[in-house]
Amino acid sequence: MTKINILAINAGSSSLKYKLFLFDKSKNQINLVSKGSISEITTSSSPFTAKIISSDTKTTESLHAPTHEKAFSHILSYLLETILNSKEQIKYIVHRVVHGATESQSLILKSDPSPTRELSKLDSLSELAPLHNHSSVLILKSCLRELPTSINYVFFDTLFHQSLKPHIYTYALPYDEAKKKRIRKYGFHGLSHSYVTKAAAKYMGIDWNDDNSKFISLHLGSGASICAVKGGKSVDTTMGLTPLEGIPGATRSGSIDPCAVFHFSSKARKGEESHHPVEKQFHLTEAESILNHNSGFKGLCGTSNFSEIVKSIHNTTNDNKNNNSSISKERAKLTYDIFINRIVNYIGSYFVVLEGNVSALIFTGGIGENSKELRETVVEKVKCLGFMNVDKEKNKSVEELFKSGRDIVDISSETNEKFRVLAIETDEEKEMVCQLILEI
Numbered sequence: 171m172t173k174i175n176i177l178a179i180n181a182g183s184s185s186l187k188y189k190l191f192l193f194d195k196s197k198n199q200i201n202l203v204s205k206g207s208i209s210e211i212t213t214s215s216s217p218f219t220a221k222i223i224s225s226d227t228k229t230t231e232s233l234h235a236p237t238h239e240k241a242f243s244h245i246l247s248y249l250l251e252t253i254l255n256s257k258e259q260i261k262y263i264v265h266r267v268v269h270g271a272t273e274s275q276s277l278i279l280k281s282d283p284s285p286t287r288e289l290s291k292l293d294s295l296s297e298l299a300p301l302h303n304h305s306s307v308l309i310l311k312s313c314l315r316e317l318p319t320s321i322n323y324v325f326f327d328t329l330f331h332q333s334l335k336p337h338i339y340t341y342a343l344p345y346d347e348a349k350k351k352r353i354r355k356y357g358f359h360g361l362s363h364s365y366v367t368k369a370a371a372k373y374m375g376i377d378w379n380d381d382n383s384k385f386i387s388l389h390l391g392s393g394a395s396i397c398a399v400k401g402g403k404s405v406d407t408t409m410g411l412t413p414l415e416g417i418p419g420a421t422r423s424g425s426i427d428p429c430a431v432f433h434f435s436s437k438a439r440k441g442e443e444s445h446h447p448v449e450k451q452f453h454l455t456e457a458e459s460i461l462n463h464n465s466g467f468k469g470l471c472g473t474s475n476f477s478e479i480v481k482s483i484h485n486t487t488n489d490n491k492n493n494n495s496s497i498s499k500e501r502a503k504l505t506y507d508i509f510i511n512r513i514v515n516y517i518g519s520y521f522v523v524l525e526g527n528v529s530a531l532i533f534t535g536g537i538g539e540n541s542k543e544l545r546e547t548v549v550e551k552v553k554c555l556g557f558m559n560v561d562k563e564k565n566k567s568v569e570e571l572f573k574s575g576r577d578i579v580d581i582s583s584e585t586n587e588k589f590r591v592l593a594i595e596t597d598e599e600k601e602m603v604c605q606l607i608l609e610i
């Protein structure tokens with residue numbers, strides 16, 4: 171068999187994304203066949219979008235997907251109706267699982283024998299990533315049940331950060347107790363940081379694994395993290411025990427004074443008081459819920475949509491009615507400035523970690539790829555370190571170039587400064603497929 175279908179699954183707390191790839195072994199070539207997603211799972215109306223790449227056929231519909239299992243069944247039915255002739259055509263399934271604790275390699279699961287112990291272990295880590303791991307376990311169970319001949323590979327977002335040194339991942343807490351309870355920095359977005367730094371190294375013609383290959387990767391989206399990568403290894407990253415540490419996100423607080431949570435509430439929230447099904451199961455405290463769901467951009471200015479924040483700042487009339495927004499310009503500007511400040515602070519820190527020599531600064535993720543304003547502001551603030559100024563025309567064209575098929579845009583200006591600035595379209599699903607191919 172020279173051509174192999176590989177299904178990539180990326181489960182979020184209330185969403186499910188998929189990509190179907192065709193790997194041609196004879197040409198060592200990976201081609202995207204179809205991609206799509208179902209969002210707002212557990213609500214009465216879940217938007218489903220899908221696309222067949224070869225024919226540019228697009229599907230958009232609203233469906234009832236009360237669970238992740240129902241969402242996966244719908245995606246599988248769609249693929250069987252449009253592209254695949256049988257379930258057996260899917261040879262491999264790759265899964266992005268957020269938390270793998272200290273797992274140092276991917277996990278292989280088959281329906282026979284039943285991987286009950288492995289699934290229980292993954293689900294136990296839901297205490298560290300309650301809104302993500304449990305959803306992934308539900309999808310894994312669906313795949314094992316509905317696609318019994320397929321081989322499942324689990325790729326952890328924490329795996330790339332297993333190269334962190336003890337003095338980086340250890341918190342200044344009572345040592346024995348913290349170790350017993352597995353409290354340490356793990357780091358996340360590993361698949362994305364791995365993918366974009368590899369892509370950058372290839373684009374720049376340097377060896378990703380060489381110690382002189384040094385990148386600062388900014389994965390900026392609803393969840394945001396920064397990673398210092400040297401010689402193809404993570405040497406420091408902003409997220410920690412959970413995805414909450416580091417820079418703020420759409421609804422996450424990022425790093426704060428630990429005592430701040432007690433000024434909100436230290437009271438444990440009872441499961442039945444929560445409307446979120448995963449919170450009901452894992453009994454998040456009220457403080458955890460506030461820091462994960464009601465903080466970040468949303469907590470500061472009332473919206474989790476970064477583009478709305480930027481629009482509010484640039485609304486010259488400051489007329490919320492004309493601006494179609496309830497966000498005040500003052501709050502929007504404060505939120506923007508906080509986000510920029512935290513990003514810049516970490517860039518400065520990681521610049522030192524990388525000994526003042528950086529191959530490139532990389533912008534990726536939903537905000538990093540789509541916000542020309544943010545890219546320009548960040549680079550302006552770190553140009554004192556030697557990063558090239560942003561070429562404004564190139565920077566404005568990033569979104570259009572991505573839509574036309576480009577996945578890397580060098581937005582550096584043609585000046586004599588030292589370090590380049592790149593915008594790269596991340597692809598966590600393709601990164602999993604690339605890693606799978608190395609293993610099979």
